[in-house]
Amino acid sequence: MHRSLANLTERIERALHERLIPALYRDTEPVHVEAAHLPGEPVPAAEGLAMAYAPFAVGQPWGPAWRTTWFRFSGEVPARMRGGRVELLVDLGFERAGPGFRSEGLAYTADGTPIKGIEPRTAYVPVARPAAGGERVEVYVEAAANPRFDGSVSPLGDPETLPDRPLYRLDRAELAVLDEEVHALVLDVQVLHQLALQLAETDTRHHTIRRSLELMLDELDVADVSGGAAAARARLSGALASPAVPSAHRITAVGHAHIDSAWLWPVRETIRKCSRTFSNVVALADEYPELVFACSSAQQYAWLREHHPTVYRRVAEKVATGQFLPVGGMWVESDTNMPGGEALVRQFTQGKRFFAAEFGVEPREVWLPDSFGYSAALPQLARLAGFRWFLSQKMSWNQTNRFPHHTFWWEGVDGSRVFTHFPPADTYSSELSGQDLAYGVRNFAEHGRSTVSLLPFGYGDGGGGPTREMLETARRVADLEGSPRVAIRTPAEFFAEAEREYPDAPVWSGEMYLEHHRGTYTSQSAMKRGNRRTEHLLREAELWSAAAALRTGHPYPYAALDAVWQETLLLQFHDILPGSSIAWVHREARQTYARLADRLEGMIEAALTALTGPGSVPLTANAAPHERDGVPALGVSAGHGGDVPAVSVRSGPDGTVLDNGLLRVRLGPDGTVSAIRDLVADRDVLRPGTAANVLQLHPDTPNRFDAWDIDAFYRHRRRDLTGVAKIVVEADDPRQARVRVTRDDRSSGYVQTVSLAAGERVLRFTTEVDWHERETLLKVAFPIDVQAAQSSSEIQFGHLQRPTHTNTSWDAARFEICAHRWLHVGEPGYGVALVNDGTYGHDVTRQPPGDVLGAQPTTVRLSLLRGPRYPDPNTDQGSHQFGYALVCGAEIADAVREGYRANLPVRRHLGGRAVAPLVEVTNPAVVVEAVKLADDRSGDVIIRLYEALGGRARTRLTASFDLAEARVCDLLERDDAEIGALAPVAVEGNLVELALKPFQVVTLRLRPARR
C-alpha cells in the first residue's frame, strides 16, 4: 500500500479549519449595539450601566489604550432558533490572536450581575439552552482596551505617554446557535488528530487513529456538516473508546489561570482580569462538575471580595464544593530572591490566614510556577508555615543547564526538605493538547520510579482560564489508548500520591538558581530600595509598637500593620519587585513605597513617644539585633559618645590619605580608592596595582527580555569612569573624614563620597547618580586581595555559598548573583564584606588576572543601575543614591552586624526615659529578626530569631517582663509538636534557654505573666 501521510494531515487540518470549525455556529441574528465610552478610569458596574449609551455599529473602532467602553447588546431570540443552544457572540477585535494580553470584556446582566468574561477563546455569553424563541436579550459588556506589547519599545505602558487613537474594532455582535454535535465532532477530531501526530509511525495505534479520521472525512458531507456530524462522529467512536494501556503515565490535570498581579497592565487591571476569569470559572464549574480550579494568591481573592462581591460569593460556594481551590497560601506569587526573611514569612502567614478566615482551608502546597528562581531559605520556611509540598516549573527556562529532576526533595540551606514537583510539560497554561500531553511524558525525568505528573491547564493573564473545550478534551483523554491517562484532581491528591509512590526521590540541595532573568536583581532601582527600606521600617514599627504596648498599654496598630504588610507583599510580586513591569506599575509602586514609609514613620514615632514618655532627654533608639554605640540591641538609651581617636587626613598632588589608626586608605588623583591598608591585620585589603570603588559601564543589550535579562556577553566591553570634575576633601570633623568626587560622563553625573569614621575598620561609600544612560549596566568594583574559592551571600535567615570559579557550566551560568544586605569573601584568617543599603545584584570573579604563580584576586562588584527600554522605555532615568560599605577583616558575624547597620540606622528621639529591651539574647550567632505582638491579639509577644552563622548555637533569651510561659510555635504562631521538638526550650523564671541548629528559624511565643 502506498503511504500518503502528509496528504492526510493536510486533509484533516483543512477540513477542521475550513469546514468543521466554521460550522460550529449555525443561524445567526444581529443584535442592536450601543456604547458609552468612559473618559477616564474604570467605574463600578452600577455607574457603567447608568451611563448615556449612543448607537454603535459592528465594524466601528473603540478604545484608546487603557480606556473602557461599555457596550449594550439588545435583541430578541428569533422563533426559528427554538430548541437551540443560543449564545451571544462578541468579538472585541481579537484578530484571531492567542488568548490574553489584549482587549477583554466582562458581560453583565441588565441588573449588573457579572455573567462571564469575553476573551478570544471564550467569546460567548450564554442566552438560552434550549431556546423557546422570543426571549428578550439585554447584555452589557464592560470592555477594556488593554494594549498589546510585543517586546519592542512602546509608549503604551504609561497613560502619560499615550497616543489617543482607538486600538480595537468591534468585529462581531450577534446571536447564534451552537451546533453541539459539530462542537463534539471538532473536539473528537482534534483530540485524535493531535494524538496521532505524537505517535510514532511504527506504532499501529497511529495508523488506526488516522484510518478512522480518514473514514470520518469520507463520511462527512461538506455541504451539510451539521446534518452529517453525528454519522461522522460514529466513525471516530471506536478510536475514542480504546482504553489507555495499563502502563500509561498518569497526569493530574488542574484547572488554572496564571494571572500576573501586575505586569503589562497596572494593578487596577489585574483586579478586573481576576473578575473576568473567575466569573468564567464559576460558570464553567456549574456546567462541568469535575472541574477543579487552583488559584493561589490571597490578594486576588481579597480584590474580588472588595470589587466584585457577587462573583466572590459564587467563588466561596465553589470553594465549599471543592471546585475552586485556594492553593499556595501566599499573599501573592512573589519573587523569592529579594524579599527579606520576615517578608517571606508574611507572604505565607498573610496568605494562609486569609484562606483560613474566609474559607476555612489550609493549602499544603507552595504554588510558585513562575518566579525567577527560588531561594534556599524556602524549604525551611515552607515547612515552618505548615506546607508539605512545593510546585514550580520555571527552572525549565534555564538557558544553560537542564534541571535534572521533575519530582524530588528540595533541601534548603538549613537541611529542611520539601517534596517538590515541576510539571514536565514545562507550562502552567496548557490547553491539554496532544502535544502538551505527549511532551510532558517524553520530558519526564522520573520514569521507572514515578508514574505520575501534574499539568495545570487554562489560559492566564486575561485569557479567561480553562475553557469548555479543555474540559471536553479532558473527558476524551481520561482513558485513551496512546495517550497518558488524564484525571482532573486537586494538587493535594496528586502530591500525596506522588510522595507515596516515590518517597526516596532524589535530592536537590541549595538554591534553585534560574539561569535567566539575572537583570531582575537590578532593574527599576527604586523597587529594590523601596522594598529594603519598607522591610526595615516594618521591623522598627512592630518592635517599638510591641514594646510600647507591653510597657505602657499603647494600642498596638494591628490593622494598620496588616495593611502595610499587605501592600508591601503585593509589591514583591514577581514582576513588580523584579522591575519587569510597564512604567505605570512602577510609578504607582514608587508612590506606594513613599506612602508606606510615611505611615510607618508615624507608627514608629507614636510608639517611641509612648515608650520614652514626656521629656527632652536626647535618646537613641536601636532597633537592630546588635548593640550599637552603647545602646543595647532592641533598646533605647542615651548611649555614649565614646573616646575614639580622630581620623587624620593628608592631601597632596598624588592623592589623599585617610587614616583612623585601623585603616589607612589612599585615594588616587582620579578619585578611586587605590589602596587600603588594614593596620590591625597588617595587610593590604585591595590587590596592589588595582583600584576600588571604580564605577564601570558595560553595554547591556540582552537578546530578549530587556528588563529581565543580563546576557553573559555584556562583559565583552567595559569602560571605567575615572575622569574627575572635582574632588573635595572634608576634614573638619575629627570623627569622620570625607572625600567627595564629582564626575560627569556623557549626560549623566556621579558624586561618590568616601568616608572613614573613627574607631571602625569600615570604609563607607555613598554614590549619587543622575542617570541618563540607556541599555547600560553600571557596576562598582572592589578587587579584594583574598584567595576565595567561594563567596557567601546573605539570603533570608542565613547565607549561601557559591563558587567564585567557573569550573562547570552550572558555576559559569551564575555570572550574576543575588545577595541581600551583604556579600562576604575571604580566606582563612581574613575576610572582607561588602554591605549595601538597597541593591541585590552582584558578581564575583577571579579578576583581574593575577600572577601565574600564587593567589588570585577576588573582585566583588555591586550592580547599581541598568537602563532597559522594554517594557518601560525610561527605566531608571533620573536621580539615585546608593549606600554601601567595605568591612575589612570581617568574619561572617561582622558581615551580619554591618548588614543590619547599613539598613537600620539608629533613631534619635527626645523623651523622658531610657527603655530596656523587651528581650536580650546572649549568643551573637543568634539574631532576632522580628519582635511583634501575636496575630491572635492575645497580647502574647512573638520573637522570631535564627542562627546566622551556619553552626550550632545555644543561647539564653532573657525577657525584661514577667513571663508566664514560653513556647516554640510555627510561623503562623500555632503550636506544632514536630516544630516544637526541633528547638528544645527550657524556661526558668524570665529566662529561656534555646539550642539552635544551623540556620534554624525559631518562633517563640512569650506569654506575659500579668495582663
Ligand SMILES: [Zn+2]
Ligand atoms: Zn507570572
